[in-house]
Amino acid sequence: MSPRSLHLNVFLFACGHHRAAWRAPDSSVDQLGDIRYYEAIAQTAERGKLDAIFLADGHSAEHLEDGPRWFLEPLTTLTAIARATERIGLIGTVSSTFYSPFHAARLLASLDHISHGRLGWNVVTSMFDAEARNHGYAAMPDHAQRYARAEEFVTVAKALWDSWEADALLGDRAGRYADPGRVHAIHHHGDFFRVDGPLTVPRPPQGRPVLFQAGASPQGRDFAARHAEAIYAVAHDLPAAQAYYQDIQRRVGAAGRADTVPIMPGLVTYVAAGQAEARAKQQALDALLPVAASLRQLESFIFQDCGDWPLDEAVPPLPALADFPGPKGRYATILRIIETEQPTVRQLLGRLAAGGGHCTVVGTPDQIADHIEHWFVQRGADGFNLMPPSLPHSLDDFIEQVVPILQRRGLFRREYRGRTLRSHLGLDE
Template sequence: MLRLNLFIFACGHHRAAWRHPDSCVERLGDIGYFEDLARTAERGKLDAVFFADGQSADNVADGPRWFLEPLTALAAMSRATERIGLISTVSSTFYTPFHAARLVASLDHISRGRIGWNVVTSMFDAEARNHGFDSMPDHAWRYARAEEFIQVVLDLWDSWGEGALLHDRKGAYADSSAIHPIHHKGEHFQVDGPLTVPHPPQGHPVLFQAGASDQGRDLAARRAEAIYAVAYDLPAAQEYYRDIKRRVRSAGRSDPVPIMPGLVAYVGSTDQEARAKQRELDELLPSADALRQLSMYVGQNCEQWELDAPVPALPPLEKFSGPKGRYATILRIIETERPTVRQLLGRLASGGGHCTMVGTPERIADEMERWLLNEGADGFNLMPPSLPGGIEDFVDHVIPVLQRRGLFRKDYETSTLRGHLGLARPACRNTSAVAAGVREGCG
């Protein structure tokens, strides 16, 4: 079965989506907008909805990025839904473990076991300067902190045994012998514990990660229970998929660890209608701004390029001196799709290096099935170019095709995010009990 999440981002993942006459840009401060999106995703029986997060406000004239703080929004969305999972990004660089453990465990209780947390190390200096740093700490420091951060959060969740709450009105509220401090003292954190929130309903809310660098892939392979990925096409997806699965096995794990690349889908009743939807958004993109951005990506002045002409020849990757990852993706898009300049700008404005599928529901389902059956993906993190229309199109037209083929559930069979993803419940690992060689207090 495919695993499918809805990645909610403002008015959609196309940078010009907010400019469309049908966008909900005026509602981004209205929690009802996000509740409606979650209910649509739940109607489609998706595994979860997901929020990324950012810690700085940059280039605000270009369009909306962040508005409501995501953990706060998920608390409200959990009350507007019943089954769908709810995932938010948490920065291990800017949060502390106690703060994160308390927030996420509280949400797991509020939602009755539907919470996931996507741990990131963050990456921009502008974000760092909002949290007491002069610039972003180096890569190795951030990943060492992330490793310790995750361990401390898990220990805090397990500082309460599952049977610790007694609710004995004539005796004790809780069994103090089942609640223990963690006495953590490491390189980055000193945390006594125990947590102020009892053991979460899922044991541990589901841990997502998106490791791309070598160090990030290792961390994801050791720790993640599900992984977000970036892959432009099936060969790139297969390289990442096979590498991560190998690292998971090398880490001694037998967990499924589903891998979910991002997917930008334009759905139409015909291929022509789908391409028209794509072109409509592309034409709303301010070309001068987009060409200036492209100039930075490719290391040359693109501002005089003709929008509806083929992309001029670019130097090969080995002769490019700038950031090579994005440049390599641009070269692959040009080689594979032969786009016009306008089409290339639209592709980069809608999902960047993520897979893009344009066509009928059957054509999109065909391609998703091909990735699933050929070690490209266990599912997808859906990135609709426009919201709410993009997810409504997918739920109403693509999901039924996947269901008829037996590739996606027709109804929820479980009530927790861990259950939706087919993940085992982790055994409670009470820190003090483990140190003593026993598991007292863990139900």
């Protein structure tokens, strides 16, 4: 068995994951509509030999006064980035609640061709009623229905990618363009979709784009165990990360899969030559954070009004995880922060300011490398989905100062060994 390899993605989000990053004097807020901004960040990540860049997505525009969230559509953005880079993987988010399988499969297959096999698909079921009302729903369908639709959606997308056999495209100028005997209709008639197929795009270079998912609820974890080829996670500390890691591996085995499924929790880092300097970077962003915007962010995580909570008193009791109607992963992390740190409301707001509860490390390059290595060795993670609090500054710090240490320790690649995202992740075509 070959040794495990550390995986690192970077999650690109507006001016950075800290809610006040856009307010900093040197922020990138005036560049968010310029594709060159994203191309330059992707080129930095590629210089650091990261596995992939990742773009999330949202379908509503609320509380715009609080700062930027969504600007350019992710697949459009990744198409441009594919032309500005050569090796780094490109992971985009597509909602199984709002798209149709044929449309999504066609877009994703096209981008896998454009990037020569570097595409990943982050499968989400979406979560907010405001998003649903932009897509013909009065409110978001319930959790069970969203996952039932996602199950059928992914099954159809896979069948469409497989509708072209690997050798179906002939391109014989003296004869046939394609062998019709190797291109198949799928004739899917399900509860949510009717799709005859075949896909209009020939088989993607990777066979199928790499499927990412972030299952947190029991239903979401089972879905991830059946379909995901890599998994994003939320883990506040190592015990929580290990518990999630062990549970997912058990579910993958129970699903009859022998696959290696890399698990990558989010990681927020503030890097500097000394601890005090790193802490000062964090405090400089925290000082720019308006309380009202922070409370609105907390409300979006816990699905209740907290505008009248006293800031310097303990967080009021919250419903148990089993009774929570929203996304389970983030909520479970908030409950764990409250349990282990017993913060005031103000302290909780600061804790959630960058990354919304994902693990945060403030320190020197060696300290951050130590943290990454410890979680990796102790089976809390196979790698991390980096969430820079400020872009491009925090990513520059990580690539220039932390990656060389990980490389010297033999934990992370010095060069790409292949050209596809599957090869970066050690997955089969």
